[in-house]
Amino acid sequence: MKNNVTMRDIADQLGVSSVTVSKALNDKEGVSEELKLKIKNLAEELGYRYNAAAKSMKEGLSYNIGVVIPERFTGINQSFYLNVYQSITRILEKQGYYGILHILSSEDERNLVLPRIYYERKVDGFIVLGQTSKEYIEKIQGIEFPKVFLDFYDEHADIDSVITDNFYGSYEITNYLIQTGHRDIAYVGNLHSTSSIQDRFLGYYKSLLEHRIILKQEHILNDRDEKGTYIDIDLPDQLPTAFVCNCDQVAHNLVLKLKSRGINVPEDCSVVGFDNDIYATITDPTLTTVEVDVEEMAQNAVKFVIEKVKNSEKSFGRVLVKSNIVYRESVKPPKNKVK
Amino acid sequence: MKNNVTMRDIADQLGVSSVTVSKALNDKEGVSEELKLKIKNLAEELGYRYNAAAKSMKEGLSYNIGVVIPERFTGINQSFYLNVYQSITRILEKQGYYGILHILSSEDERNLVLPRIYYERKVDGFIVLGQTSKEYIEKIQGIEFPKVFLDFYDEHADIDSVITDNFYGSYEITNYLIQTGHRDIAYVGNLHSTSSIQDRFLGYYKSLLEHRIILKQEHILNDRDEKGTYIDIDLPDQLPTAFVCNCDQVAHNLVLKLKSRGINVPEDCSVVGFDNDIYATITDPTLTTVEVDVEEMAQNAVKFVIEKVKNSEKSFGRVLVKSNIVYRESVKPPKNKVK
């Protein structure tokens, strides 16, 4: 490593102490303006680069935050969380922090092994992005370390999590379907897979209840197995007039399936999604869906971890981020209602 | 910060020196097996966590690699590079390195400001993922710092880059179209946008040349403006029987456009893409395309930066990664050829 200019070098060349250089470069008081300028100029000239590692040593802080994403939420078809990660990174950087991505392998998740970045003090805290197994959540909860769960939560009230308002989002989009004239509405999603899917189901159910529509068991359609792998959706014999899907990707799959059976969307039946991710606009017809406010979620998560790094006593509980409906082409009144 | 157990603490409790603890924990020789075990056990018990910052200080190395992606290649519709980043991260981690993502804002790119991770020595090298402006390439080239360009290159032969074999990939998929019976083949892409698009065009052109097919200017269709924003594709009056698109996303857009004109793919005309990303399988019909070997590219890039970190003299030049054709549904013989 050459070009290894240190504060000391600058100090020596100027005949001052490194303390003074440190103060000047950090714009702290205790150095005359004149000297400060001289120091800054020389630093520039010499190509001085600050050594963050020294600061880390001194403060015991890495100024890195680990973003942990379970493997199954990554990959070519699961770009949603990577996009959230990207937002997190950008927000982190504004605050002088950096995000280190850790893909949690299914193996590590099963064996309850924590990310190496934890054991090496490479990060000051975690943002866990995407639901892990119950056991793993507990494992992470068990360590005394700043952490925020993003986009999921679990029964323990004492964990800090930032989530979309799944319940009301789903409630409202179901209301919208009902207002459009639908009463035969199915829900697509595995109720025991993640907290999000479950809450979205309950929002849908609330809407039915309020409108005195009876929930039929055969209107709850499973979309994935316990591992989260998508399975073929079993359509009921009596086709509902509308489907509330737990996410856009599943809505996309459903539309394909319906089409293959010669059923047109939205003419023959309506479909709505959730997330407003790439699948919402890529599907033909484009999907009416619930938009998740990724930026707001990332912002909260970042704010919370950083505050917890600074003060480990802080706690935030479950924080909901508002969502809103994006209207596109996949909804029409049911056929028999059209005059 | 509590739970701040150091090697020193372990040493004190055991009545040995911290040097011995360091050796034991790092499995170096010079400590009796018995003592080593005792030290390791105590470390475990005390919840000791290694302090990577101290090592960084000592060695002047952060063990982080910065992955720089220009802003315009990110976002909800551009998941390809984020996926590459994810591969990079995983490979990096196996070697004890960590990836720090830096989204290069268009503003910073224009003003030629380098990522802050550079000025703070937060990283030991860069992987630049995605083509930046010529000026920015030169700016980065100008600093004495390990760097590898991934998925693009420029005229300067002395830069290390890992790229897909765009030329031959495109050449071969065009050959395939010709073998299928097509002779009226258009290319879709802005020839002056990136090195990849240009090389893919040239591969297509080589195939035409070899088959004595004359390249018509009206068969080169622009797909984006100088900023990389997609524009509406202008179809020629005389529709070709096949289209070679510079990437899957553009192929996807083209298929939608053709469909909206009542032209069926692949019955009325064939379309091929490049990348084999999410758009390849999401398009209806699924796209025959050239698969980019993301894993292999990431592997090379990581290997090269790390070697350059260790020995700044190393250089690798342009390294091509083989691609191969994935056959799906978007190609059929041209109509008039079908008996």
Added chain:
DNA sequence: CTGAAAGCGCTTACAG
């Protein structure tokens, strides 16, 4: 306004 001293937690090179 300026600086000497001490320390953050580890490792290397050397001595015993």
Added chain:
DNA sequence: CTGAAAGCGCTTACAG
């Protein structure tokens, strides 16, 4: 096999 010393580059707290 074990350890005292020095040092990585910075900052904090204190003294002048």
